[in-house]
Amino acid sequence: MPELPEVEVTRRGVAPHIEGRTVHDVVLRRDGLRWPFPAQLRQRLAGRLVVRTGRRGKYLLVHFEHGTLIIHLGMSGHLRVLAPGIEPEKHDHFDLVVDGPQGRQVLRMKDPRRFGAVLWHDDADGLLEHHVLLRELGVEPLETGFSGKLLYDQTRQRSAPVKQVLLAGDIVVGVGNIYASESLFRAGINPKTPAKRISLARYEKLAQAIREILAEAIIQGGSTLRDFISVNGQSGYFQQTYFVYDRAGVPCRVCAAPVRQIKQGQRSTFYCVNCQK
Numbered sequence: 026m027p028e029l030p031e032v033e034v035t036r037r038g039v040a041p042h043i044e045g046r047t048v049h050d051v052v053l054r055r056d057g058l059r060w061p062f063p064a065q066l067r068q069r070l071a072g073r074l075v076v077r078t079g080r081r082g083k084y085l086l087v088h089f090e091h092g093t094l095i096i097h098l099g100m101s102g103h104l105r106v107l108a109p110g111i112e113p114e115k116h117d118h119f120d121l122v123v124d125g126p127q128g129r130q131v132l133r134m135k136d137p138r139r140f141g142a143v144l145w146h147d148d149a150d151g152l153l154e155h156h157v158l159l160r161e162l163g164v165e166p167l168e169t170g171f172s173g174k175l176l177y178d179q180t181r182q183r184s185a186p187v188k189q190v191l192l193a194g195d196i197v198v199g200v201g202n203i204y205a206s207e208s209l210f211r212a213g214i215n216p217k218t219p220a221k222r223i224s225l226a227r228y229e230k231l232a233q234a235i236r237e238i239l240a241e242a243i244i245q246g247g248s249t250l251r252d253f254i255s256v257n258g259q260s261g262y263f264q265q266t267y268f269v270y271d272r273a274g275v276p277c278r279v280c281a282a283p284v285r286q287i288k289q290g291q292r293s294t295f296y297c298v299n300c301q302k
């Protein structure tokens with residue numbers, strides 16, 4: 026499943042091909058994905074300028090002068106930029122066709138499992154940050170509002186395990202299952218620790234670990250950027266060298282004790298009992 030780094034790498038990959046371009050056409054090959062496609066999307070976007078792209082959590086944002094296209098990649102979605110005239114494959118559900126100085130290009134979304142979304146927020150309906158999907162989101166981990174102090178202050182009443190508080194996304198977004206396990210390992214924090222029992226100093230280490238690990242993932246993913254503009258490109262998802270994630274029973278890279286796997290709220294957590302207290 027694409028997590029924040031994959032979405033950010035996708036954004037950076039497609040941005041040069043759509044920003045500053047004018048929409049020529051919108052092609053919808055079914056009624057919707059997780060939710061119905063917006064009504065009259067073609068009429069809303071044809072002839073309009075893509076001002077810039079953005080991201081909020083795992084939502085990729087395509088900003089126009091009159092509103093924003095909100096794209097979520099769901100479980101299996103990905104975007105590619107293609108030359109015009111390439112026949113869609115199975116599961117290619119949405120095209121944004123744009124014209125620019127280099128000619129016409131197609132931003133195409135494939136989503137086999139159809140948990141993704143393409144939605145429209147019209148500026149006439151209010152501020153984008155008040156959109157129902159965006160308004161509950163926590164701070165962006167790579168922006169200045171995120172800190173150990175924020176984690177500490179927001180968890181004084183939270184007795185749930187720290188890993189689940191990270192995953193909840195209401196304090197900080199984008200720390201999904203992989204990055205929660207990896208960040209807690211790097212910060213030396215046991216994922217089962219009640220969030221309210223963790224000190225400010227340890228939260229500062231955790232915030233630093235989250236920032237580093239997400240930034241490293243984005244840099245690593247950047248090496249796949251070329252895939253976004255190739256016809257046969259892969260999805261752009263990438264695998265980092267993990268310390269604990271998906272390494273149950275394998276020796277910890279630091280202390281050689283076997284990595285443990287437990288279930289927390291239906292999700293697998295991986296950690297080292299020696300390195301994480």
Ligand SMILES: [Zn+2]
Nearest residue numbers: 277280297300
């Ligand atoms: Zn260890």
